[in-house]
Amino acid sequence: MTSLPDRAHVVIIGGGIVGASVAYHLAHLGFTDVVLLEQGQLSSGTTWHAAGLVGQLRASESGTRLVQYSAALYQSLEAETGLSTGYKECGGVTVARTPERMVQLLRTAAAAEAFDLECEILTPAQALERVPILETGDLQGAIWLPRDGTANPTDVTQSLARGARQLGARIFERTRVIGMTMSGGSVTGVRTDQGDIEAGIVVNCAGQWAKAIGAMAGVNVPLHSAEHFYVVTDQIEGVDRMMPILRDPDGYTYMKEEVGGLVVGGFEPVAKPWVSPDQLPYPFEFQLLDEDWDHFEILMESALHRVPVLQQTGIKKFYNGPESFTPDNQFILGRAPEVQNFFVAAGFNSVGIASAGGAGRALAQWIVGGEPPSDLVGVDIRRFAPFNGNNQWLRARVGEVLGLHYSVPWPNREFQTARPFRRSAVHHLVEQAGASFGSRMGWERPNFFAPQGESPAIDYSWGKQNWIPWVDAEQRATREAVAIFEQTSFGKLLVSGRDATTLLQWLCTADIDCAVGRAVYTGVLNERGTYEADVTVTRIAHDEYLWITGSASVNRDRDWISRHIGPKQQVSVTDVTGASAVFGVMGP
Ligand SMILES: Cc1cc2nc3c(=O)[nH]c(=O)nc-3n(C[C@H](O)[C@H](O)[C@H](O)COP(=O)(O)OP(=O)(O)OC[C@H]3O[C@@H](n4cnc5c(N)ncnc54)[C@H](O)[C@@H]3O)c2cc1C
Structure with a gap:
């Protein structure tokens, strides 16, 4: 060597x-x-x-x-x-057990068309033609993605x-x-x-x-590892090399052909986090983790139902390998x-x-x-923010993340785990007022308020959302009277120093060299002329500005500003998000 x-x-x-x-x-x-x-x-x-x-x-x-x-x-x-590379373009069939899943697949087909990807909607009988070992009795339908493959x-x-x-x-x-x-x-x-x-x-x-x-x-x-599983079966009659990938997300499972048998794997709803990222063993080379049939049972049961021939098929090998998941x-x-x-x-x-x-x-x-x-x-x-790197926080979150692969991707879905993390000073008051909380950058923030007697929860669906009448009332109140908005989660950067004005004039599309106390709404463009951010910049002193940005953009914006400080410029950028609460008072 x-x-x-x-x-x-x-x-x-x-x-x-x-x-x-x-x-x-x-x-x-x-x-x-x-x-x-x-x-x-x-x-x-x-x-x-x-x-x-x-x-x-x-x-x-x-x-x-x-x-x-x-x-x-x-x-x-x-x-x-x-x-x-062993690549074969065998295509993929994804089946739906429920009407809600079928709506998702129809939406998927529409998205595929927009992304120039071939996708065909199938009846259960057509799905059976593509995958002859399939149980179709309980299916609503399926989609066929001819360009899917395996490598x-x-x-x-x-x-x-x-x-x-x-x-x-x-x-x-x-x-x-x-x-x-x-x-x-x-x-x-x-x-x-x-x-x-x-x-x-x-x-x-x-x-x-x-x-x-x-x-x-x-x-x-x-990131944090979770155990991730599949089994490889003995050979099965009727399974040929070009059998499409079969996905049954309502049953959390996928299958693909392997040497005349099947790989049966999946994404169980509650995953099994592995050891903390700072305790990974070394060496760890071509190594697997212990079999865990109890944890795999939910996937195996579902696979036995979807492909009944598996009930008479032996298992050649159980694979349990760690894979890293993010928040x-x-x-x-x-x-x-x-x-x-x-x-x-x-x-x-x-x-x-x-x-x-x-x-x-x-x-x-x-x-x-x-x-x-x-x-x-x-x-x-x-x-990401520093708190996202907390190993305990990550461990709590990845248990939920793995299962998201096959859960229905409802609009407005909020994470359930590793919450609450950051709360504003008035969180308890907002909660008492009937808030339904979402989470951004770890902040609990009100998405909407439920009227008295109603549960402040999102009733996940593809159709009209349960909270629309409540938000409608909030909008009317703002338009016709007055409303207070709890906006503490907004990202806040203090940009200060001798050259703060020169730097911000270079970064912002609007003129931010305004009187002290004034706020300017401005775009922040990159060299391609596209948006890096849109923010409000408030001049709070001659050489000091408060940069207010979206909750999720604060690290990105800080990086953008910091990278543009010239070698001879004196500017400091400090994240002061947690230092002050923000309330908006709006209405005529
Ligand atoms: C059971 C299972 C099934 C999966 N199925 C699929 C699938 O069907 N399709 C799909 O797209 N993905 C699948 N994945 C995910 C896929 O395997 C991973 O996302 C992918 O392999 C990650 O590749 P990587 O290069 O990031 O990581 P790795 O392959 O882990 O490579 C990282 C490398 O870094 C090396 N390294 C670490 N520390 C050091 C160091 N200090 N110095 C030098 N080298 C170091 C390690 O030895 C390692 O080789 C599956 C994962 C699992 C566990």
């Missing part, structure tokens, strides 16, 4: 599918002085035991486009590298790694990162058990270990707000195989271009 270089332009930590994809795409973008470090062997962390589903339709257009790119890449990679996760990783190597990237296995060297808000290199490397840029692709790696540089990467079920991508030159791609919530191609390309473009290449707000690492 060649020895570690003293220096590399980019050092990637983690040789799972994500790290390999980032290396591959950086090399393709001309960043070839790349070193990837893997503590074990390539793919030996979580990637090797993934089921390999590549389901293309995601909740958002940008998420869907990422996976569409992954699927195309996995199909074309062999021609470039000579290594197959071999280890083969994809090896193929990406070879593609990266062919262009000059260097990969070192059995090289464990044990620390970082830092200087003035930047990372200058990584320390490994094989020696140190200076680095211009460090990329954290360490999967479930990414939180610990982030901590070495003072970067918050909020909001979206992965974590982008440049860390705490450190100038530290990037993260981790926390893939059990869709890392499907996402790796697109996410790896997006991060590589971000590193090379300096800005996110598309709308990646939903996965941007800057959406």
Whole structure:
């Protein structure tokens, strides 16, 4: 093995599918002085035991486009590298047991059309034609996604790694990162058990270990592992290689063909968090966790019902592997707000195989271009606050997150777990007034007020919402009389210093050089001329401004302002969100 270089332009930590994809795409973008470090062997962390589903339709257009790119890449990679990815485009059938689920599938079909993805609505009989082992007696209908496929996760990783190597990237296995060297808000290199490397840029692709790696540089990467299960069955008559992926979300399960049998896995409603991110064992290479048939029972029972032939089929192997989940079920991508030159791609919530191609390309473009290449707000690492990195808080939350994959994605759904976290000074009064609380950035905040005698709860449905008449009354009161709004959760940044006015004039579209005491509503644009934020800036002293932004945007905005402070400018940015309550008094 060649020895570690003293220096590399980019050092990637983690040789799972994500790290390999980032290396591959950086090399393709001309960043070839790349070193990837893997503590074990390539793919030996979580990637090797993934089921390999590549389901293309995601909740958002940008998420869907990422996976569409992954699927195309996995199909074309062999021609470039000579290594197959095992990709097969077998399609996918998703079935609905309830009318509510069927509405979701119809909406899914509409979204697919908008995202240029083929999708067909099926009757139960048509679903049976596609999956002949299916029990259809209790089904409302189904959808067919012909472009869905499966890949071999280890083969994809090896193929990406070879593609990266062919262009000059260097990969070192059995090289464990044990620390970082830092200087003035930047990372200058990584320390490994094989020696140190200076680095211009460090990329954290360490999967479930990414939180610990982030901590070495003072970067918050909020993720926590949960145990994640599937079984592989003996061969089954009638199951052929191109059997579509079968998803039965009302029964929490999915199935796919594997060597003539089935992989049966799923997303149970209450998950089983694994050990705390700071207690992950080492070494942990090509390793599984103990079987837990009690926990798997809810999935197995459902699978036996949906595919009755399983009742006469033996189980070859039980897989229980840890996968990392994030507070909001979206992965974590982008440049860390705490450190100038530290990037993260981790926390893939059990869709890392499907996402790796697109996410790896997006991060590589971000590193090379300096800005996110598309709308990646939903996965941007800057959406998190320090409290999201609390291990106890994370443990409470991931128990709920895993199950979200197959729960009905109701409009206005609120998380149930790890709440309440932050409460305003008048929380008790608002509660007494009948508030139904939602949670943003950990803040409990009133979504609406129920009249006396009514329960202040959202009755989740696709139809007209139960709270609309109550909000209607609130709007009328505001329009015709007066209303008080409890807005304490708004993000508040204090921007002060000799050059605060010059900096804010550069960042804001409106003229903020106003009289002390005045507030200006303004857009904040990036170099592409698109919005980074829209905020209210209040001048509270000659060289001091209060920047009021959305609850969820405060870290993102602080990062944006901080990164634009010139080397000779004197400006400080302080998050003062918790320091003051905010009330809006509105009405004629
Ligand atoms: C049972 C199961 C089924 C799944 N099924 C699917 C599926 O069907 N479809 C899908 O899309 N996803 C699936 N997933 C999820 C998928 O496996 C993961 O999202 C994906 O593998 C994450 O890849 P990664 O590269 O981020 O992490 P990893 O593969 O874990 O890679 C991170 C690497 O970093 C290395 N590392 C850690 N610390 C250090 C250090 N200090 N120094 C050097 N190296 C270090 C580790 O050794 C590891 O190899 C499944 C997961 C499980 C558990």
